[in-house]
Amino acid sequence: MYSNILPTTIAFLEQLFNRQATPEAAKWLKEKKDLVKSSETGKELYLPFSAAPRYVGKSTLSLTQKELEQANQLRKGFTPRHWTTDQLARTILLLSLPHENADNYSKTILKLFGTADMGELVALYAALPLLPHPEKFVAQATEGIRTNMGNVYEAIALNNPYPSENFTEAAWNQMVLKTIFTGKSLQKIYGLDERTNSDLARMLSDYAHERWAAGRTVTPELWRPVGPHINQTIIRDIKKLFASQNETEHEAAALACAQSGYPEAQALLNQHPLLKLKISEGQLNWSHISQKAITA
């Protein structure tokens, strides 16, 4: 599916890499890339893939706004904002492996997953949206969201278009819920609004009830995927938010209502003309809620 953009993707990643890496590191990578390109069994990939940090270091990239836009043009949703030099090198090697035979290709990549350490897992999961034959890695990525390693989880769930394009609804819902559960911001989940569904809304509402019963709060971001699925049950949650002392909860409730076609939700929004106005003028949106949630 993506093989037609592979050469330009590799060129783009190399351009980022060469800017940050030493000439020795660039030379090492080029040599290994050439070996991997002509690899028949995938074996030539194993050593350099794990050895990458030894030769190219682990420094974090600093991308310009223009480069981030370029990345997104190359592959919608691709956001290498926090990538490191070893991660870039590893991704370039993965993309250089011959991929004409989907089974052989995925077998080699899945073998890397099966023996990976933490840094390797981060590189592998974050590279998923760029790899050929993405359908071959759905089970692996679904398994990946069960990890207890925070940075590995983030590599799959955040700033990565792969889950929204490939996950089943059940896996997707688990991922959204776990993101909230582990205290991470929903803002960075790619495709959050497009893939929301009534079952997810029900799960999130249940989760909020559980927290409230224990005398705890929930992040106001939680109501973002809920909004389009407000029904006669969920509307009671929205009313509760409007009745709270917390201004951000009022804003989240108003935003959720604005996403809903449920008549009672529209009526509730009309009772808060100032918030409604702010939403229609673009002054109030979910990014604003996310910012507040992060700093809270």
Added chain:
Amino acid sequence: MRFIDPHIHMTSRTTDDYAAMQKAGIVAIIEPAFWLGQPRTELGSFKDYYSSLIGWERFRASQFGIKHYCTIGLNSKEANNEALAEEVMELLPLFICKEGVVGVGEIGYDDQTAAEDKYYRLQLDLAKEANLPVQIHTPHRDKKAGTIRSMEVALEHKLNPHMVIVDHNNEETVRDVLERGFWAAFTIYPNTKMGNERMVEIVKQYGSERIIVNSAADWGISDPLAVPKTASLMLEQGISIDDIHKVCYQNALDSFGQSGQMKESDWMDNTSIDQSQKLFNNSILRGGQLPTIGEIRTNPIFDSNIIR
């Protein structure tokens, strides 16, 4: 005084051992991949064992303020199961260059069979390709000949002796090893390999150049404090602090440090621990235990520092 134990099998040891090692001044350890007391029958057992050396065990050590490194290899005993050995050889390139892997080891001869020889040689080539130090296990039986053979084969495969640590030496093998330019490691293991009184005599005779002390503590009756106890005995017996520092710390760092994966700053820059951390949703703490968080201190007191 700080110590490194460059050969210890912590997957077989308890948290009490970690706590005692830290108190005794051990700051870093190297865990060579070895056999587990009974042979493995499946490739997956090797894979999960290697993964535990770079994963859970490293984390467990960190919870006691000890920096954990490992060497990865196919041990000589299990090289004799050729069908399995063949599969393990395909697995090794996936592991030997991972972060914190400081060498290929422990490899070498046990019965000195043809299969052992084959996989020893293949792993020497692999180490050379990856530019990694090699940790050699020398045989218990026919030791002297086996030790010399290990070195001759390493030289035949064009390894630099400075990249090879020959382990489990004794009075009979040390001269050959040092004369050929290899590192000579000694395992202080109760009643079998070396006692630490004998070790003191070896340092008196051969000095501290390229000599390394370790415990090889494992699932057998062994002593994870062998290195600090030997240091303590050396001090009593008049060996200089400088020499003790070399054989119980610096030489291990200089030899395995050639991997580029082990630096003094790894344990000097950060001396605080946090036992409330978790890995794989698991913790070393069990119900109701309080985590130790903060600066760690050493307090070297031993019941006895003689290991016979």
